[in-house]
Amino acid sequence: MDQAQIELVRRFNRTVTERVGVLHDHYLGRDRPIGEARLLWEIGEHGTDVRRLRERLGLDSGYVSRLLRSLETAGLVTVEAQHDDRRVRTVRLTAEGRSERGQLDAGSDELAGSLLEPLNSAQRARLVAAMDEVERLLTAATVTLDEVDPGHPDARHCLEAYFAELSERFPTGFDPARSLLPDAGELRPPRGLFLVARLHGEPVGCAGLKLPPDAPAEIKRMWVAPGARRLGLGRRFLAELETRAAAHGRRTLRLDTNKALTPAVGLYRSSGFEEVAAFNDEPYAHHWFEKRVAVTSSPE
Amino acid sequence: MDQAQIELVRRFNRTVTERVGVLHDHYLGRDRPIGEARLLWEIGEHGTDVRRLRERLGLDSGYVSRLLRSLETAGLVTVEAQHDDRRVRTVRLTAEGRSERGQLDAGSDELAGSLLEPLNSAQRARLVAAMDEVERLLTAATVTLDEVDPGHPDARHCLEAYFAELSERFPTGFDPARSLLPDAGELRPPRGLFLVARLHGEPVGCAGLKLPPDAPAEIKRMWVAPGARRLGLGRRFLAELETRAAAHGRRTLRLDTNKALTPAVGLYRSSGFEEVAAFNDEPYAHHWFEKRVAVTSSPE
DNA sequence: TCCATTCTCTGACTCTAGTCAGAGAAATGC
DNA sequence: GCATTTCTCTGACTAGAGTCAGAGAATGGA
Incomplete structure (x- = not known):
């Protein structure tokens, strides 16, 4: 890896942790210890059960219990057993707790503001x-x-x-019954495969690959969640599927798509796919693409 | 301040502290407590005296003393009195200490590398x-x-x-005796003023302003340290001097410069200065600039 | 019905990261 | 030469952030 890049990343880490760290202590580290503050924040507006809380923050059950006791005696939260499973307990913010959480929120805003504050508006825009x-x-x-x-x-x-x-996006709507849907078996080994992209454990995208024995590999059902777009995930799916198709000895990869999915069409073109004549009669397709892929040395 | 910008800065803070924090613990937080690690790092290759160490890290003297004792018994540093002032003590790394510090260094490199590692080269370049x-x-x-x-x-x-x-930069060299140097009194109130830019307390740039009673205000000796360039400091000096000239009731600001200082010439032009005929006979000047400044309502 | 499991809580610890008050040695000012 | 200051060290604390080993109540499964 490039040493100049490493050096720059290190400089970035140093400057950012220093600057943000100092401001963090100033705006958020005042009265409440950070353990409690984190908990208060994570409980959220509508409450959670203790188990989930513990899991999300990765904390010891005894420790969480003690923190909750402390927040409870300070009058910021109420803890009570769930009525359908009385082992599980639910935490909720009191009005006072909500106000304290609001203050943490305001502190975060101030922190962010104070990073921008010394800069002029052009610099701010660039920083952001x-x-x-x-x-x-x-x-x-x-x-x-x-x-x-x-x-x-x-x-x-x-x-x-x-x-x-x-x-929602197709002007004519989309009726699965009219489309050429692969049955689940076609996207499951040995006839195909299915990938899911996850961010912090949550699914944020998927892509399927059909591997018919007598025809080129075919990409189906590629999708990226709106919140996970602009992360280069589409391109990553394509690269991954290409590698896997090659590993299964396929030399051609193809797919069909609808003209309403403009960004997808652009992605395919810029990833080396070329438009070809229709190779199926999918009623929702307007474009058909194909790409030659390099066969890897050791197909599985 | 723009709420969307604030929101983005908060997202940035969250993601960066989380990601870097986790990796930091993984690569650097292993055996040695961070207090000791910070100290080990700050001692540096060539040693320092305890006082300076304490000052740089902002720590209590008793605490530093204890940390040093612990590093000493671990065989990582030696502490001995300076021979010209036996109150002051000097810390130096032993061979073992140097090696441990090297490991911290390597850990930092690994941390930086692991941020880049999952990305392709185009993404890496953009991230950096x-x-x-x-x-x-x-x-x-x-x-x-x-x-x-x-x-x-x-x-x-x-x-x-x-x-x-x-x-160094003038092809003919620079001899202060031949130049039109303002004496120090001209850059000191009431006849002028002098600004110093500081980063973490260290001087990294300067700029003087002459305020002759019978002539336009004039910028002299503007300089930015090589390590502090590309921070918009030149532009900031100009803006600050302009404000101050205006506060002293001046409607015109001028300066002369040498053609070897190309970036400076560009800065003046893009900051609204216009080239004018020579208004002095400074032998080192090739360009003379002038700018009209808005008078502020309350000159001091 | 009863045994194992799940969930929360309590008590008893540990380790960092400090703070604070003073003691003692060395240097400095007058 | 003596008082004051400077610098470092020691002892005695504190608070935060956890960890670990059970205990006890509720629940689920055979």
Whole structure:
């Protein structure tokens, strides 16, 4: 890896942690210890059960219990057993707790403001744009692609969202019954595979690959959640599927798409796909693409 | 301040502290507690005296003493009295200490590498560029401009560096005796003023303003340290001097410069200065600039 | 019905990261 | 030469942030 890049990243880490750290202590580290503050924040407006809280923050059960006791005696939260399972306890903010949480929120705003405050408006705009870029790329780096069964809850979640989006974006709506839908078996080994992208454990995208024995590999149902767009995930799916198709000895990858999905069409073209004549009669397709892929040395 | 910008900065803070924090713990937080690690790092290759160490890290003397004792018994440092002032003690790394410090260094490199590692090379380049921008702008925001006497050590430090740079950059060299040098009194109230820019307390730039009673205000000796360039400091000096000239009731600001200082010439033009005929016979000047400034309502 | 499991809580610890008050040695000012 | 200051060190604390080993209540499954 490039040493100059490493050096720059280190400088960035140093400056950012120093500057943000100092301001963090100033605006947020005043009265309440950060353990309690984090908890207060994570409880949220509508309350949660203790178990989930513990899981999200990765804390010891005894420790959380003690923190909650302390918040309770300070009158910021109420803890009570759930009536359908009296082992599980639910935490809720009191009015006072809500106000304290609001103060934390305001402190975060002030922190952010004080980073921008000394700059003129052109510099602010540049800083914010660069922060956005850093944030997106760091987030992109934490997304994982995992092969799952198309029946997996995460896969189904993505597929439902995908169909919902199609019926919204296609001017004619989208009726699954009219489309050439692969049955689930076609996207499951050995006849295919299905990938789910996850960010912090939550599914944020999917893509399927059909591997028919007598025809080119075919990409189906590629979708990225709106909140996870602009992370280069589409391109990453394509690269991953290409590698996997090659690993299965396929030399051609193809797909069809609807003209309403403009950004997708652009993605395919810029990823080396070339438009070809219709290779199926999918009623919702306007474009058909194909790409030659390099065969890897050791197909599985 | 723009709420959308605030929101973005908050997202940035959250993502960066989370991601960098986790990796920090993973790569650097292993055996040695961070207090000791920070100290080990700050001692540096060539050793320092305890007082300076304490000052740089802002720690209690008792605490530092204890940390040093612990590092000493671990065989990582030696502490001995300075022979010219036996109250002051000097810390030096042993071979073992140097190796441990090297490991911290390597850990920092690994941390930086692991941020880049999951990305493809185009994304890496974009991330590094954005980090550089963020780093520069955050650094720029911590630079202060203070009015000081031109005889102040920080002012003299800057002026020496300035002259050294001129004699290096001018093809003919630079001989202060041949130049039209304002005497120090001209850059000191009431006949003028002198500004020093400081970053973390270190002087990183200067600019003087002459305020002759019978002629336009004139900028002299503007300089920015090489390590502090690209922070918009030149532009900030100009804006500050303009404001101050206006506050003293001046309607015109002028300056002369040498053609070897190309970036400076560009800065003046883009800051609204217009080239005019020579208004003095400074032998080192090739360009003379002037700008009309708006008079503020309440001149001091 | 009863045994295992799940969930929360309590008590008893540990380790960092400090703070504060003073003691003692060395240097400095007058 | 003596008082004052400077610099470092020691002892005695504190608070935060956890960890670990059970105990006890509720629940679920056979």
